[in-house]
Amino acid sequence: MSAFNAIGEEREIDSDEFTPGIEPQPTWCPGCGDFSVLKALKQALPEVGRTPEETLLCTGIGCSGKLNSYLDSYGFHTIHGRSLPVARAAKLANSGLEVIAAGGDGDGYGIGANHFIHSARENHDMTYIVFNNEVFGLTKGQTSPTSPKGHKSKTQPHGSAKSPLRPLSLSLTSGSSYVARTAAVNPNQAKEILVEAIEHDGFAHVDFLTQCPTWNKDAKQYVPYVDVQESEDYDFDVTDRREAAEMMYETESALYDGEVLTGRFYVDEDRPSYSEEKQAIGEMPEEPVVEQYFDDDAEWKRSYDLLDRHK
Amino acid sequence: MTDDELIWRVAGGSGDGIDSTSQNFAKALMRSGLNVFTHRHYPSRIRGGHTYVEIRAADGEVPSRGDGYNFLLALGDSFARNPSEDAYYGNEETKPLTENLDDLREGGIIVYDEGLLDEDDVEDLNERAEEEGWHVYPVDLRGMAREVGREVMRNTAGVGATAALLDMDLDEVESLMEDAMGGDILEQNLQILQQAHDQVNEEFEHTHDLQVPTGTNEEEQVLLSGSNGVAYGALDAGCRFIAGYPMTPWTDVFTIMTQNLPDFGGIAEQVEDEIAAAALAVGASHAGVKSMSGSSGGGFALMSEPLGLAEMTETPLVLIEAMRAGPSTGMPTKPEQGDLEHILYTSQGDSCRVVFAPGNIRECYEQTRTAFELAYDYQIPVMVVIDQKLSGENRNVDESFFDRQPDPDPGTVLTEDEIAEAAHDPSGKFNRFLHDTDKGVSPRSLPGQKGGHYLATGNEHNKAGHISEDPENRVAQMDRRMRKLDHIRDDLDSAEDSNQTTVGPDDADFGIITWGSSQGTVLEATRRLNDDGKDVKAIGVSDMMPFPEAELEAFIESVDEAMVVEMNATAQFRGLIQKELGRFGPKLTSLLKYNGNPFEPAEVVEGYEAQQQGEEDTPGTNTTIQPAAGD
Numbered sequence: 001m002s003a004f005n006a007i008g009e010e011r012e013i014d015s016d017e018f019t020p021g022i023e024p025q026p027t028w029c030p031g032c033g034d035f036s037v038l039k040a041l042k043q044a045l046p047e048v049g050r051t052p053e054e055t056l057l058c059t060g061i062g063c064s065g066k067l068n069s070y071l072d073s074y075g076f077h078t079i080h081g082r083s084l085p086v087a088r089a090a091k092l093a094n095s096g097l098e099v100i101a102a103g104g105d106g107d108g109y110g111i112g113a114n115h116f117i118h119s120a121r122e123n124h125d126m127t128y129i130v131f132n133n134e135v136f137g138l139t140k141g142q143t144s145p146t147s148p149k150g151h152k153s154k155t156q157p158h159g160s161a162k163s164p165l166r167p168l169s170l171s172l173t174s175g176s177s178y179v180a181r182t183a184a185v186n187p188n189q190a191k192e193i194l195v196e197a198i199e200h201d202g203f204a205h206v207d208f209l210t211q212c213p214t215w216n217k218d219a220k221q222y223v224p225y226v227d228v229q230e231s232e233d234y235d236f237d238v239t240d241r242r243e244a245a246e247m248m249y250e251t252e253s254a255l256y257d258g259e260v261l262t263g264r265f266y267v268d269e270d271r272p273s274y275s276e277e278k279q280a281i282g283e284m285p286e287e288p289v290v291e292q293y294f295d296d297d298a299e300w301k302r303s304y305d306l307l308d309r310h311k
Numbered sequence: 312m313t314d315d316e317l318i319w320r321v322a323g324g325s326g327d328g329i330d331s332t333s334q335n336f337a338k339a340l341m342r343s344g345l346n347v348f349t350h351r352h353y354p355s356r357i358r359g360g361h362t363y364v365e366i367r368a369a370d371g372e373v374p375s376r377g378d379g380y381n382f383l384l385a386l387g388d389s390f391a392r393n394p395s396e397d398a399y400y401g402n403e404e405t406k407p408l409t410e411n412l413d414d415l416r417e418g419g420i421i422v423y424d425e426g427l428l429d430e431d432d433v434e435d436l437n438e439r440a441e442e443e444g445w446h447v448y449p450v451d452l453r454g455m456a457r458e459v460g461r462e463v464m465r466n467t468a469g470v471g472a473t474a475a476l477l478d479m480d481l482d483e484v485e486s487l488m489e490d491a492m493g494g495d496i497l498e499q500n501l502q503i504l505q506q507a508h509d510q511v512n513e514e515f516e517h518t519h520d521l522q523v524p525t526g527t528n529e530e531e532q533v534l535l536s537g538s539n540g541v542a543y544g545a546l547d548a549g550c551r552f553i554a555g556y557p558m559t560p561w562t563d564v565f566t567i568m569t570q571n572l573p574d575f576g577g578i579a580e581q582v583e584d585e586i587a588a589a590a591l592a593v594g595a596s597h598a599g600v601k602s603m604s605g606s607s608g609g610g611f612a613l614m615s616e617p618l619g620l621a622e623m624t625e626t627p628l629v630l631i632e633a634m635r636a637g638p639s640t641g642m643p644t645k646p647e648q649g650d651l652e653h654i655l656y657t658s659q660g661d662s663c664r665v666v667f668a669p670g671n672i673r674e675c676y677e678q679t680r681t682a683f684e685l686a687y688d689y690q691i692p693v694m695v696v697i698d699q700k701l702s703g704e705n706r707n708v709d710e711s712f713f714d715r716q717p718d719p720d721p722g723t724v725l726t727e728d729e730i731a732e733a734a735h736d737p738s739g740k741f742n743r744f745l746h747d748t749d750k751g752v753s754p755r756s757l758p759g760q761k762g763g764h765y766l767a768t769g770n771e772h773n774k775a776g777h778i779s780e781d782p783e784n785r786v787a788q789m790d791r792r793m794r795k796l797d798h799i800r801d802d803l804d805s806a807e808d809s810n811q812t813t814v815g816p817d818d819a820d821f822g823i824i825t826w827g828s829s830q831g832t833v834l835e836a837t838r839r840l841n842d843d844g845k846d847v848k849a850i851g852v853s854d855m856m857p858f859p860e861a862e863l864e865a866f867i868e869s870v871d872e873a874m875v876v877e878m879n880a881t882a883q884f885r886g887l888i889q890k891e892l893g894r895f896g897p898k899l900t901s902l903l904k905y906n907g908n909p910f911e912p913a914e915v916v917e918g919y920e921a922q923q924q925g926e927e928d929t930p931g932t933n934t935t936i937q938p939a940a941g942d
Contacts, residue, residue: 004759005727021738022777056598056758061769068766069778072739074758076597076624077768077778078590079616085554085587089594089602090758092578093552097598097759115590118583283573289551290599290757292576293721300717301575303543307710310533311338 003294006053007096013046020072031218033184033210034063034131038070044194050098058087060103062138064131067102081112088124094290095275102129106136109145109165120174120203125273127197127204133212141215148256167207168248172266177202179266183209185222202273228263238267315524316369318380322407324388326358332466333364338534339483340368341707344527349705350376355643359390361406370526374831378913379414381521384469387427405432418444420519422472424465426453446519455507460499467500471507477523531710537701538563540675541631545603548683549718551577552602554591556584558610559643560699561633585610589617593626599721599757601683605631608650618692619658624767625690627722629682634698636907645907646700648827649879654696655856663792665693665799666855670830672706678853687722689752689795700909701828723754730762740775741765746787751794800857811862815841815848822866822873823849826884829910833876836915858891867895874922876915880905882937896940904934
């Protein structure tokens with residue numbers, strides 16, 4: 001018998017269960033795109049049949065890091081840039097959990113970019129949501145890794161000399177098996193993409209465009225948006241790595257010309273997840289590792305059995 | 312220094328199999344009934360460069376490396392570079408001889424491979440041999456190896472020659488070879504071993520007196536390193552998750568864990584950097600698996616933030632720090648005890664962690680087990696500090712020492728039934744961080760448990776984990792977290808065995824204090840001083856935080872003067888004693904060594920004598936004295 005009975009519970013789930021009793025009203029600025037992430041996630045989780053207590057939401061630092069203060073589940077608000085290593089280890093420890101990591105563009109593409117690359121490379125079965133508002137919000141509007149070239153801020157008074165990072169392309173090259181971009185202004189698509197990302201058996205990366213009306217731009221500037229799957233102007237195969245790469249490049253460039261392209265950019269359903277790969281080479285047990293501590297019949301090997309090599 | 316001990320040094324270049332040769336020879340000596348202790352010296356380089364391993368063997372206890380050594384087996388360096396005196400690295404071809412002569416004792420034995428080493432290239436070898444009474448045996452080890460098998464087997468020829476000169480039986484060496492290899496390789500090695508043995512016996516009249524000592528061990532012995540001790544302690548403590556990144560000398564512990572964890576039902580992860588490594592250990596532990604990570608100085612520096620996160624979120628965590636000489640990249644393969652202050656205080660805010668510095672292999676095992684117990688009972692990060700010396704030194708231990716029960720206890724975790732009964736916030740969240748709890752510990756739930764959801768955060772937080780900057784809550788949470796250290800100190804003080812080791816008469820006037828891996832050497836030096844009629848006692852300290860105030864206060868009060876022995880330049884442990892006890896400044900002097908080599912017992916004896924005579928310097932250049940405060 002499992003010691004974790006919230007996991008795999010079959011029942012109707014109301015999206016209100018994810019609204020916390022403490023601080024149910026987020027403290028984000030009025031008009032902030034982060035509200036849309038919260039709303040989409042609250043809708044997506046019941047739809048995929050996941051309850052608050054089988055969900056672990058790990059966040060980084062920044063406005064986006066507050067996500068798990070406003071969404072009721074098991075939560076781990078970690079440190080700047082480090083939500084991914086905490087999240088993926090929790091998944092390795094207890095594979096029954098639905099693990100979601102979230103953070104901002106500074107958190108994920110700047111200070112934590114190394115973890116982003118390697119988590120994607122390893123293809124952990126989890127979802128990673130990046131609140132991409134193209135600016136450092138909670139520290140008051142400094143230039144971020146996705147700010148456009150020439151972006152002026154107190155720390156870049158002459159305008160940024162750097163071209164912005166290309167998050168979708170980086171994700172694809174690193175090894176993500178699901179890559180999508182959605183926008184706060186498109187709530188229906190956002191929910192659908194989060195549902196797909198959570199259900200995907202591998203590392204699912206969602207670049208979520210979240211306008212920052214205080215430091216950057218308001219929602220209007222993300223309108224009109226184009227869903228590349230629905231538009232007749234775009235025709236590419238999301239399962240084809242080369243076509244996906246071209247589409248991503250175009251999408252990333254277009255954003256800075258005022259054209260907002262969203263949708264699924266790459267989907268690989270065949271790539272085994274990291275746990276499957278590790279299990280295939282005998283480096284990870286089939287049962288969740290954590291269960292043995294609560295199983296009275298578990299066998300505990302000891303170092304005494306290793307001593308022959310030392311004689 | 313005793314006459315009834317063998318200190319065999321095998322020297323050559325990195326990549327020539329010095330390590331495995333010495334490991335087998337040490338086991339052969341152990342199997343013959345002797346106690347053994349090994350000391351490894353090597354450069355940060357894969358191929359070539361001055362490398363040696365010393366094996367000290369005696370019937371009596373051998374807690375340390377010796378003073379110098381008495382048998383040199385100088386093999387060639389297959390990868391020697393720049394064979395010229397003027398070159399930056401000097402003449403590497405002759406280093407297996409030239410680099411080792413200064414430490415060879417009077418009357419010692421030299422066997423060198425004349426197939427690779429030319430005595431004419433070694434200035435004054437014969438003159439020095441005559442002066443020092445050395446017995447020199449040139450043997451064409453390479454030639455013998457080539458004749459029967461391959462050149463790399465010259466190590467085996469060297470062992471055969473050693474055995475002949477020491478009147479040592481070949482049986483144990485042979486049976487170890489049989490365990491390690493098979494087929495033609497085994498046949499050839501056995502033949503080379505025998506041939507070298509016989510040829511040396513035929514060719515040379517023994518001009519020396521040294522023989523292999525004889526001894527008996529009452530029970531079965533096993534030969535292990537400090538890294539083995541730490542890793543086996545972790546496995547037996549129920550650790551089933553490790554994440555790490557390679558760095559010398561921490562890599563040893565990481566490798567042993569990685570090779571064994573899958574068989575033990577656990578997971579090992581080599582990850583992108585040390586920040587990730589420590590963060591993964593936090594994540595796995597948060598989810599309920601007993602977890603560890605670790606590194607050496609530079610890599611540990613990257614772990615500062617995840618360490619602080621574990622302190623704030625009260626996530627159980629065990630971190631190993633295997634120190635090497637710093638600052639920065641320092642000397643990667645050389646030992647030092649220079650990271651103490653870094654380990655005690657790194658990460659923002661007030662330190663809330665436990666730090667142990669074991670002094671020998673048994674303590675590595677014991678204190679790593681204790682580290683897991685405390686980490687999971689008290690929900691606090693615990694560090695185990697070793698160094699390049701302790702991680703790589705091998706010593707024999709009774710096999711029965713490891714005949715222990717594993718510890719599957721996940722610590723202060725509630726079951727779902729207990730969670731249902733426990734306090735919850737009106738919002739429905741589980742109160743994971745209560746203010747007033749037994750020993751400062753508020754029991755936790757694990758993700759996936761029914762009724763237990765809460766927020767863990769690196770921000771200050773209220774009872775349910777929600778971010779809070781309320782002053783009253785802040786003080787209550789800080790006080791509770793810090794209170795754990797007092798309870799841990801009480802637990803350690805009331806344990807059956809203290810983690811501190813003392814030697815010498817209780818009423819001695821002079822005290823020697825040391826910590827961590829220098830313990831064995833200081834204990835041996837203290838015994839020698841007592842044998843020599845000096846009135847000295849010593850204490851080897853392992854508890855760094857929380858500090859063993861009562862024990863140290865009693866020790867220092869009982870002596871007129873005390874000398875703190877440690878491997879760093881700024882007397883960090885002496886500073887800690889004064890900070891923790893708030894007095895004794897004028898009573899404490901220091902004996903320091905930071906040249907990249909561990910203390911020899913004689914250096915501690917000399918340090919004592921120099922201080923007793925009020926001298927400002929030690930006779931050698933390897934150690935320094937730092938006077939007491941006010942002097």
